Amino acid sequence: xxxxxxxxxxxxxQTVALEGLDLTVAAGETVALLGPSGSGKSTALKAIxxxxxxSRGRIWLAGADVTDVPPARRGIGVVVQxxxxxxxxxxxxxxxxxxxxxxxxxxxxxxRVAEVLEMVGMAKYARRYPRELSGGQQQRVxxxxxxxxxxxxxxxxxxxxxxxxxxxxxxxxxxxxxxxxVPDVAIVYVTHDQSEALALADRIAVMRDARxxxxxxxxxxxxxxxxxxxxxxxxxxxxxxxxxxEGGVRLAGQTLAGLRPQAATLPGDAGGASYQGAGRSxxxxxxxxxxxxxxxxxxxxxxxxxxxxxxxxxGEGGGATAGDSWPGVLVGxxxxxxxxxxxxxxxxLPAVSVQVDVPTGECLPEVGAKVSIELxxxxxxxxxxxxx
Amino acid sequence: xxxxxxxxxxxxxxxxxxxxxxxxxxxLPPLLVLAGLVVYPLVLVAGESFTGGFATWREVIGxxxxxxxxxxxxxxxxxxTIGCLLVGTFLAVVISFVPFPGARVxxxxxxxxxxxxxFLVALSFTFIYGAAGVLGxxxxxxxxxxxxxxxxxxxxxxYTPFVMRPLLGAMAQIPRVQLDVAASLGGGPWRVLRQVVxxxxxxxxxxxxxxTLLLTLNEFGIVLFLxxxxxxxxxxxxxxxxxxxxxxxxxxxxxxxxxxxxxxLYVALRAxxxxxxxxxxxxx
Ligand SMILES: Nc1ncnc2c1ncn2[C@@H]1O[C@H](COP(=O)(O)OP(=O)(O)OP(=O)(O)O)[C@@H](O)[C@H]1O
Ligand SMILES: [Mg+2]
Numbered sequence: 001x002x003x004x005x006x007x008x009x010x011x012x013x014q015t016v017a018l019e020g021l022d023l024t025v026a027a028g029e030t031v032a033l034l035g036p037s038g039s040g041k042s043t044a045l046k047a048i049x050x051x052x053x054x055s056r057g058r059i060w061l062a063g064a065d066v067t068d069v070p071p072a073r074r075g076i077g078v079v080v081q082x083x084x085x086x087x088x089x090x091x092x093x094x095x096x097x098x099x100x101x102x103x104x105x106x107x108x109x110x111x112r113v114a115e116v117l118e119m120v121g122m123a124k125y126a127r128r129y130p131r132e133l134s135g136g137q138q139q140r141v142x143x144x145x146x147x148x149x150x151x152x153x154x155x156x157x158x159x160x161x162x163x164x165x166x167x168x169x170x171x172x173x174x175x176x177x178x179x180x181x182v183p184d185v186a187i188v189y190v191t192h193d194q195s196e197a198l199a200l201a202d203r204i205a206v207m208r209d210a211r212x213x214x215x216x217x218x219x220x221x222x223x224x225x226x227x228x229x230x231x232x233x234x235x236x237x238x239x240x241x242x243x244x245x246e247g248g249v250r251l252a253g254q255t256l257a258g259l260r261p262q263a264a265t266l267p268g269d270a271g272g273a274s275y276q277g278a279g280r281s282x283x284x285x286x287x288x289x290x291x292x293x294x295x296x297x298x299x300x301x302x303x304x305x306x307x308x309x310x311x312x313x314x315g316e317g318g319g320a321t322a323g324d325s326w327p328g329v330l331v332g333x334x335x336x337x338x339x340x341x342x343x344x345x346x347x348x349l350p351a352v353s354v355q356v357d358v359p360t361g362e363c364l365p366e367v368g369a370k371v372s373i374e375l376x377x378x379x380x381x382x383x384x385x386x387x388x
Numbered sequence: 389x390x391x392x393x394x395x396x397x398x399x400x401x402x403x404x405x406x407x408x409x410x411x412x413x414x415x416l417p418p419l420l421v422l423a424g425l426v427v428y429p430l431v432l433v434a435g436e437s438f439t440g441g442f443a444t445w446r447e448v449i450g451x452x453x454x455x456x457x458x459x460x461x462x463x464x465x466x467x468x469t470i471g472c473l474l475v476g477t478f479l480a481v482v483i484s485f486v487p488f489p490g491a492r493v494x495x496x497x498x499x500x501x502x503x504x505x506x507f508l509v510a511l512s513f514t515f516i517y518g519a520a521g522v523l524g525x526x527x528x529x530x531x532x533x534x535x536x537x538x539x540x541x542x543x544x545x546x547y548t549p550f551v552m553r554p555l556l557g558a559m560a561q562i563p564r565v566q567l568d569v570a571a572s573l574g575g576g577p578w579r580v581l582r583q584v585v586x587x588x589x590x591x592x593x594x595x596x597x598x599x600t601l602l603l604t605l606n607e608f609g610i611v612l613f614l615x616x617x618x619x620x621x622x623x624x625x626x627x628x629x630x631x632x633x634x635x636x637x638x639x640x641x642x643x644x645x646x647x648x649x650x651x652x653l654y655v656a657l658r659a660x661x662x663x664x665x666x667x668x669x670x671x672x
Contacts, residue, residue: 051568071572084566088587097583098573149573 001062001152002026003048003186008057010043017043019210020057027152030179030187032197032218034234035207041190042081044207045155048188049078061153077151079159081190083142085130091141092117092126098149116144119174135162140171147178157190172199194234198222206230228383231293238299238354239291240346241385249382251292251375252348256324258377259292289385296357298379301330301342304370325374328354330365340364344373430647437640448641454625458645461621464536464611465604468543472600473593475544476551481581483552484559485567495556501549509546510613513538536619542610547603551596558592559585591664598657602650622646 003025010018018040025031033041046052048059050071058067066074085094092113099109117123120140130138139162146154159175160168176199179187191197197204198218205215206229214221214230225231228239242249248257304327331353332343342356342364354373358364365371437444448454483491517532532538562585570580586593608623620628622642630639 046568049568049572051565051572071568072574072576074572075574076572078569078572080565080569082563082565084563084569086566086570086584089583097570097575101574101576101579145569145573 001186003153003188004060005048006058008047008054008059010047010052011055016210018047021212023205023212025186025188027184027186029203030189030201032201032204033188033190033207034194034197034204036233039207040210041207042157045157045188045190049076049155050074075151076153076155077146077149078155079142079146079157081157083138085138085141087130090126091122091128091130094130094141095145095148097145102149112148116148120144136164136167139163152185154185154187156187158192160196172196175200204234206233224381225293225383228291228386231383235295236355237293237295239293240349240352240354242290242292242382244290249290249292252326252346254326256375256377256380259380259382290382291385293381293383294375294379296341296355298376299354299356300374300376301344301356301358301365302372302374303365304372324377325372328371328373330367330369330371333364333367344371346373433640433643436636437644439637444637445641448638454642457620457622457625460536460619461605464539464543464621465601467540468547468604469597469601471540471544472547472551473597476548476555476596477593479548480552480555480559481585484556498549498552498556502553505609506546506607507609507613509542510610513542513614533614534618538614539611539619542614543604543607546610547600550600550603554592554596555589558589562588594661594664598661602653605653606646606650
């Protein structure tokens with residue numbers, strides 16, 4: 001069943017919780033809503049579920065306008081952020097609620113309840129009351145309750161937020177399996193967690209300040225983020241100020257050859273909603289502020305032990321340092337298990353720290369050491385800076 | 389640090405006895421006042437009921453008049469309480485969950501109703517249903533006011549806010565999102581009410597209902613004001629015997645029965661409520 005939102009705006013008094021959201025989720029598609037806290041993700045979900053009435057815009061389900069249809073007649077499965085289990089019903093009765101409301105035969109209710117509880121790994125808690133469960137267990141019951149009615153549209157509001165890493169991975173696997181088993185269900189999946197979004201979503205919608213910033217297939221959004229906000233929010237990209245020059249871009253006085261601003265990032269036809277011209281531009285807006293975007297794991301670091309006086313050696317066109325490398329200093333290191341997160345500063349760009357991920361096992365320079373920072377041009381993209 | 393830690397229990401041990409004494413000292417004045425103002429008159433009443441020995445008791449308890457009044461009292465109290473629970477629940481649900489402008493005002497009016505004296509309702513009933521009243525002059529004197537039903541309707545009118553007040557409080561505590569989810573699972577209003585709302589407000593319902601039962605059992609003003617012929621309740625009988633017929637011992641016997649009835653009901657309610665609370669605490 002296709003879900004379509006058209007210019008949906010939700011206001012709570014003076015607060016605009018959602019502004020002009022246009023979104024289509026096709027049958028069988030999973031769209032992840034990703035965004036910082038308070039960006040309107042839950043509100044968008046509530047509007048689709050019918051819990052809040054949009055102050056503007058329409059909502060369509062399978063081609064029918066449901067803007068004024070009450071939640072009970074939308075047939076949508078919802079897992080809300082607060083779980084909202086019914087405290088006076090046992091786990092099994094919570095899960096059976098929707099089935100009983102649909103007047104399913106007793107045997108079928110029992111079979112289906114056992115099935116979904118098994119799926120979320122809560123079968124042995126069927127006789128418990130919600131208050132006798134941990135947060136993560138409650139969350140799984142809430143998922144089971146929504147799945148039990150086999151809804152054509154599933155709305156999940158941070159459904160794995162309360163689970164530990166292991167359980168989260170398991171449940172993520174279950175959800176992926178569910179998608180294969182019920183191919184026609186349309187899923188809107190709200191999350192803070194980009195790895196969940198990347199694992200599950202066909203498309204990712206990035207939200208910010210009640211607006212949709214970018215929406216694109218997960219891989220595209222990751223490899224070529226259309227806006228600076230998306231680049232840093234999804235995957236925590238480094239954003240370095242550059243200027244466009246003949247044959248490439250100029251970063252900290254050194255040219256990175258072969259990188260051209262794409263059409264989308266050019267001012268004028270900037271599709272990204274976040275793009276606002278930074279002024280100060282010359283003819284045709286060519287010198288608009290641009291940011292070079294590169295993922296922390298794509299950067300290569302190497303020691304500069306041999307170089308006696310790096311600052312002196314660095315000439316105007318990048319004399320001693322090899323092609324795409326910049327001299328800098330390592331200012332911090334954080335071990336994260338499988339990798340280490342290093343923080344560097346490029347000489348001449350003291351205000352911008354560069355995050356670099358180095359797999360564990362590679363030998364690391366000392367904090368305070370002079371390093372050479374290599375930015376492979378194929379891993380770089382350009383995004384427009386935000387004029388805020 | 390270690391010395392301090394060691395000395396703490398010793399200091400506490402030294403302070404404990406005087407604390408106990410001072411606590412009972414604080415309890416003394418209210419207990420004295422209670423004894424003087426409540427227990428002593430009750431003892432007097434009980435004593436008065438035995439002035440003729442057990443003869444008065446046997447005579448009063450054995451009388452048809454008394455038994456009729458007892459049955460009537462219980463009938464009226466139970467019917468009124470059930471009526472209050474039904475009407476109160478309905479109104480509380482509407483005020484809490486059906487969005488309409490002025491819900492706040494109405495909920496404020498409920499509080500105001502609690503402050504009014506009960507005979508006011510009876511008085512207004514005579515204006516509405518009495519021979520000279522609004523309805524009376526339209527359809528003629530139906531004799532409605534003379535029946536126990538008039539008392540029951542009046543008591544429901546007056547005591548419904550006593551049920552609504554705790555209910556409104558309890559319903560405000562139910563997270564809206566729970567009702568939203570219940571609705572999105574396809575639950576109709578009746579199912580949501582029965583399976584989600586009512587179980588959550590059951591303690592409030594029990595408290596409001598219990599209070600109403602106690603109050604209607606002892607209601608005097610409404611019965612007196614409506615002056616229904618067929619409607620003699622225990623408090624009315626006490627009034628008739630004591631004030632009209634100057635038969636103090638008989639009045640005191642009935643009064644003692646009334647007090648025992650109230651205390652018995654109160655104890656039973658407390659037991660029921662604490663058992664409910666205990667079960668919840670055990671689960672929490
Ligand atoms: N019932 C409400 N009344 C007033 N303001 C609200 C209400 N619900 C949400 N808001 C506001 O709307 C904005 C968006 O809220 P929303 O719950 O959609 O955020 P979110 O993206 O889900 O955040 P989170 O990730 O923290 O759950 C917030 O600024 C919030 O304060
Ligand atoms: Mg939210």
